[in-house]
Amino acid sequence: MTNARKPFHLNAFLMGVGHHEAAWRHPRTQERRVLDVKHFQELGQIAERGKLDSVFFADGLAVGPRIKRNALAVFEPVTLLAAIAAATEHIGLIATASTSYNEPFNLARKFASLDHISGGRAGWNIVTSGTEDEAFNFGYDAIPEHARRYERADEFVDLAVQLWDSWESDAVVLDPETGVFADPDKVHTLDYQGERFRVRGPLNSPRSPQGRPLLVQAGSSESGKEFAAKYAEAVFTAQRTLEEGQQFYQDLEERLPKYGRSADELKVLPGLVPFIADTEEQARALEQEFTDLISPDYALRQLSSLLGVDLTEHALDAPLPPLPPVSAIEGGKSRFTLVKELAEKEELTVRQLIGKLGGGRGHRTFAGTPEQIADELQSWYEAGAADGFNIMPPYLPGGLEDFVDRVVPILQQRGLFRTDYTATTLRGHYGLDPVESQFTPVRIQASA
Amino acid sequence: MTNARKPFHLNAFLMGVGHHEAAWRHPRTQERRVLDVKHFQELGQIAERGKLDSVFFADGLAVGPRIKRNALAVFEPVTLLAAIAAATEHIGLIATASTSYNEPFNLARKFASLDHISGGRAGWNIVTSGTEDEAFNFGYDAIPEHARRYERADEFVDLAVQLWDSWESDAVVLDPETGVFADPDKVHTLDYQGERFRVRGPLNSPRSPQGRPLLVQAGSSESGKEFAAKYAEAVFTAQRTLEEGQQFYQDLEERLPKYGRSADELKVLPGLVPFIADTEEQARALEQEFTDLISPDYALRQLSSLLGVDLTEHALDAPLPPLPPVSAIEGGKSRFTLVKELAEKEELTVRQLIGKLGGGRGHRTFAGTPEQIADELQSWYEAGAADGFNIMPPYLPGGLEDFVDRVVPILQQRGLFRTDYTATTLRGHYGLDPVESQFTPVRIQASA
Numbered sequence: 092m093t094n095a096r097k098p099f100h101l102n103a104f105l106m107g108v109g110h111h112e113a114a115w116r117h118p119r120t121q122e123r124r125v126l127d128v129k130h131f132q133e134l135g136q137i138a139e140r141g142k143l144d145s146v147f148f149a150d151g152l153a154v155g156p157r158i159k160r161n162a163l164a165v166f167e168p169v170t171l172l173a174a175i176a177a178a179t180e181h182i183g184l185i186a187t188a189s190t191s192y193n194e195p196f197n198l199a200r201k202f203a204s205l206d207h208i209s210g211g212r213a214g215w216n217i218v219t220s221g222t223e224d225e226a227f228n229f230g231y232d233a234i235p236e237h238a239r240r241y242e243r244a245d246e247f248v249d250l251a252v253q254l255w256d257s258w259e260s261d262a263v264v265l266d267p268e269t270g271v272f273a274d275p276d277k278v279h280t281l282d283y284q285g286e287r288f289r290v291r292g293p294l295n296s297p298r299s300p301q302g303r304p305l306l307v308q309a310g311s312s313e314s315g316k317e318f319a320a321k322y323a324e325a326v327f328t329a330q331r332t333l334e335e336g337q338q339f340y341q342d343l344e345e346r347l348p349k350y351g352r353s354a355d356e357l358k359v360l361p362g363l364v365p366f367i368a369d370t371e372e373q374a375r376a377l378e379q380e381f382t383d384l385i386s387p388d389y390a391l392r393q394l395s396s397l398l399g400v401d402l403t404e405h406a407l408d409a410p411l412p413p414l415p416p417v418s419a420i421e422g423g424k425s426r427f428t429l430v431k432e433l434a435e436k437e438e439l440t441v442r443q444l445i446g447k448l449g450g451g452r453g454h455r456t457f458a459g460t461p462e463q464i465a466d467e468l469q470s471w472y473e474a475g476a477a478d479g480f481n482i483m484p485p486y487l488p489g490g491l492e493d494f495v496d497r498v499v500p501i502l503q504q505r506g507l508f509r510t511d512y513t514a515t516t517l518r519g520h521y522g523l524d525p526v527e528s529q530f531t532p533v534r535i536q537a538s539a
Numbered sequence: 540m541t542n543a544r545k546p547f548h549l550n551a552f553l554m555g556v557g558h559h560e561a562a563w564r565h566p567r568t569q570e571r572r573v574l575d576v577k578h579f580q581e582l583g584q585i586a587e588r589g590k591l592d593s594v595f596f597a598d599g600l601a602v603g604p605r606i607k608r609n610a611l612a613v614f615e616p617v618t619l620l621a622a623i624a625a626a627t628e629h630i631g632l633i634a635t636a637s638t639s640y641n642e643p644f645n646l647a648r649k650f651a652s653l654d655h656i657s658g659g660r661a662g663w664n665i666v667t668s669g670t671e672d673e674a675f676n677f678g679y680d681a682i683p684e685h686a687r688r689y690e691r692a693d694e695f696v697d698l699a700v701q702l703w704d705s706w707e708s709d710a711v712v713l714d715p716e717t718g719v720f721a722d723p724d725k726v727h728t729l730d731y732q733g734e735r736f737r738v739r740g741p742l743n744s745p746r747s748p749q750g751r752p753l754l755v756q757a758g759s760s761e762s763g764k765e766f767a768a769k770y771a772e773a774v775f776t777a778q779r780t781l782e783e784g785q786q787f788y789q790d791l792e793e794r795l796p797k798y799g800r801s802a803d804e805l806k807v808l809p810g811l812v813p814f815i816a817d818t819e820e821q822a823r824a825l826e827q828e829f830t831d832l833i834s835p836d837y838a839l840r841q842l843s844s845l846l847g848v849d850l851t852e853h854a855l856d857a858p859l860p861p862l863p864p865v866s867a868i869e870g871g872k873s874r875f876t877l878v879k880e881l882a883e884k885e886e887l888t889v890r891q892l893i894g895k896l897g898g899g900r901g902h903r904t905f906a907g908t909p910e911q912i913a914d915e916l917q918s919w920y921e922a923g924a925a926d927g928f929n930i931m932p933p934y935l936p937g938g939l940e941d942f943v944d945r946v947v948p949i950l951q952q953r954g955l956f957r958t959d960y961t962a963t964t965l966r967g968h969y970g971l972d973p974v975e976s977q978f979t980p981v982r983i984q985a986s987a
């Protein structure tokens with residue numbers, strides 16, 4: 092199977108001063124910039140210089156075991172992206188937000204605002220929040236069950252879509268003569284009555300430029316994939332080998348027809364952490380510099396929390412202890428599975444595993460020349476494992492600059508990637524049409 | 540009583556293309572700009588040119604009966620203010636947010652983000668949301684009781700303050716050498732257990748430049764005033780006469796000692812809708828132009844919703860029907876009282892009442908020359924009825940420009956108002972110190 096006919100997409104997944112967990116300790120970064128909005132605005136501008144489709148911010152609603160060692164997500168992503176919107180013109184702006192710990196009305200409204208403010212560049216990475224620490228900040232004694240979280244996500248998104256659709260695109264009349272601001276026949280009360288939510292509507296925001304934000308999804312468990320097939324227009328995923336990538340891609344595609352959707356409506360973007368240098372040796376050496384800066388005690392706590400097993404007293408040079416079956420995991424199932432399989436297949440010690448995860452918490456790391464990186468991206472794309480990539484610079488801003496200035500031009504020369512923007516909205520960049528409200532009736536034109 | 544020793548403050552309360560409900564129909568506005576973020580960024584810049592303390596956006600979580608006629612709050616205020624932050628440097632940024640329909644963790648985090656992003660310019664206008672329409676968007680069948688809303692607000696703010704305080708100001712170490720990001724001893728778990736909220740904490744945001752946003756309050760019922768005395772650092776209020784203003788001011792001041800607070804810690808800012816022109820006659824004529832553009836059917840629905848009485852079939856030139864006692868009102872009690880007393884005292888017909896409310900929904904409207912407006916502001920300030928004003932331009936941007944370019948210079952010449960910023964934060968503009976975390980212990984210096 093090849094998908095070479097579909098256009099190729101690039102998202103920049105930005106995190107603090109870089110994805111590598113020791114990034115902030117490396118001389119290529121300035122650690123204080125994690126607290127500086129200008130740093131993030133500049134990253135948006137660099138991504139825009141590379142004609143990338145979008146930038147993306149992850150989010151979590153707790154600090155958990157990270158306090159001592161790591162640069163957490165300091166800024167709430169929608170607020171941050173509004174500030175980046177003001178400093179950029181084209182780049183898409185994707186924010187993570189949780190369906191488990193928000194009110195649908197407020198969240199729908201926030202994304203409508205970001206879409207208005209950015210002129211149609213908003214995207215929502217829909218997550219269900221997989222850690223216990225987050226549950227504790229919202230009145231729970233334990234993490235809500237995995238299946239229940241996805242059920243809530245399903246109803247949440249269904250409702251959010253109806254809220255965005257509650258204003259038809261031509262509802263705003265703004266006619267000073269007649270004094271009509273909006274046509275009440277084109278603004279719809281919902282009286283939504285779900286199992287979890289009751290919301291009257293309409294949303295307190297006229298329809299935004301894209302109709303609704305681009306819907307993105309990033310959990311690859313069974314429930315996650317089903318959810319993606321139903322709603323997602325782009326999927327972020329961690330896939331370590333070409334074969335796994337192809338399987339995942341095909342798996343998602345096969346789930347689409349059930350929801351009346353086609354492959355064109357869903358872009359699959361596996362993550363890649365690129366270490367870029369003039370020679371392969373230099374790139375590897377650079378990666379090693381970062382690995383050497385990992386604090387094992389911090390990494391052990393991260394890994395413990397990811398696997399649901401306390402490893403903080405475990406010997407670094409011993410293999411992993413036996414792990415619970417994935418069915419026992421209520422947090423993020425797909426990342427658990429990925430890490431478990433990686434450790435078992437490659438028979439890694441804890442120290443080795445920590446090194447492998449340091450770059451991107453399970454996402455594929457690749458060290459090479461700009462040509463080699465371009466080759467790698469192209470081969471996955473042509474082999475039907477990806478519609479593009481979620482580029483995760485290990486350090487910032489340098490890692491993004493190198494990608495934009497050295498890898499993107501090669502992809503452009505090969506005719507793979509756009510040389511300029513042809514659209515003004517995020518949906519446009521991803522080749523998707525603006526969305527019409529589901530409540531827009533097929534109106535019969537009154538005879539003149 | 541005179542408060543001439545306290546500095547004088549000016550906030551610009553911005554709404555759509557102006558506060559007057561018919562503003563968008565008047566040729567001085569461009570109605571489409573309610574949907575344009577640049578419009579709001581320019582307003583921020585104009586206010587900053589006038590060295591104002593802050594700009595402020597109201598908010599409501601429903602569109603209610605306004606759809607047909609009015610320009611509602613299109614943008615979620617925090618998101619909008621993040622975009623304005625990116626286009627300004629000094630002006631304070633105050634957003635309304637409801638304690639009734641948000642999660643404390645999310646809201647505390649959002650304001651911490653805005654404070655980081657703006658370099659310490661965030662303020663929170665704390666409201667309890669007084670309409671039924673809002674309740675219907677959050678799963679309620681009716682508006683939660685007035686007293687219950689304020690009880691929730693009390694616990695909400697107490698918790699939010701603890702969340703902001705959960706990071707001491709020097710908790711972030713960011714030492715690449717030792718690999719220490721933050722000092723865990725200075726980041727506090729809360730294990731907050733209130734009647735309504737259980738939140739473990741800490742917040743997922745290091746302490747922001749101001750420590751916490753400026754706390755603003757805007758409901759003037761008994762519960763509202765008590766709440767203000769306990770928490771608020773600035774109060775927005777609608778006061779129609781100097782005597783009422785003085786009474787309100789004194790009332791608030793007298794409530795402060797109970798909470799161990801002094802008058803310096805609370806600024807009272809009554810609203811004023813200024814119509815500005817070269818002569819008084821021209822200013823009055825300008826106001827009349829706006830009044831003439833009011834749509835009575837829209838105004839009747841607004842008034843009905845404010846008073847909790849259906850007036851849509853009521854004769855415009857008859858007096859108001861009998862109104863319920865304020866004890867029966869579960870929405871906003873103080874505005875109900877204000878409107879009721881106004882109608883009764885001045886024996887107004889419905890049409891006259893609508894005209895009086897058109898400028899600022901009950902806030903005082905004043906038409907005059909720049910000198911007259913400056914006199915009016917000065918006299919309230921010197922008579923102990925205000926620490927400054929909440930300026931509500933009836934049309935935008937012109938009404939704000941006229942105030943900034945014509946009234947502010949007079950206030951500056953009189954030595955009443957700053958001629959340049961002397962602080963970089965919103966708290967600084969209001970003469971308040973940055974706030975230290977309540978969890979910062981008095982640490983004993985270890986001997987060298």
Ligand SMILES: Cc1cc2nc3c(=O)[nH]c(=O)nc-3n(C[C@H](O)[C@H](O)[C@H](O)COP(=O)(O)O)c2cc1C
Binds near residue numbers: 218219310314315
């Ligand atoms: C690229 C990528 C980014 C992600 N970002 C987040 C995030 O920001 N916040 C979050 O809670 N989960 C994020 N996750 C997804 C979670 O792992 C997932 O939503 C949740 O734990 C359920 O996943 P599951 O379907 O694998 O069980 C991300 C996943 C990927 C692949």
Ligand SMILES: Cc1cc2nc3c(=O)[nH]c(=O)nc-3n(C[C@H](O)[C@H](O)[C@H](O)COP(=O)(O)O)c2cc1C
Binds near residue numbers: 596598761762810870
């Ligand atoms: C200048 C000013 C602005 C206000 N802005 C809002 C607002 O944006 N949203 C809101 O729900 N209430 C706002 N109100 C306050 C409400 O009237 C109040 O929070 C609520 O209805 C309870 O008021 P009460 O204490 O008078 O009963 C504002 C009041 C004033 C004076």
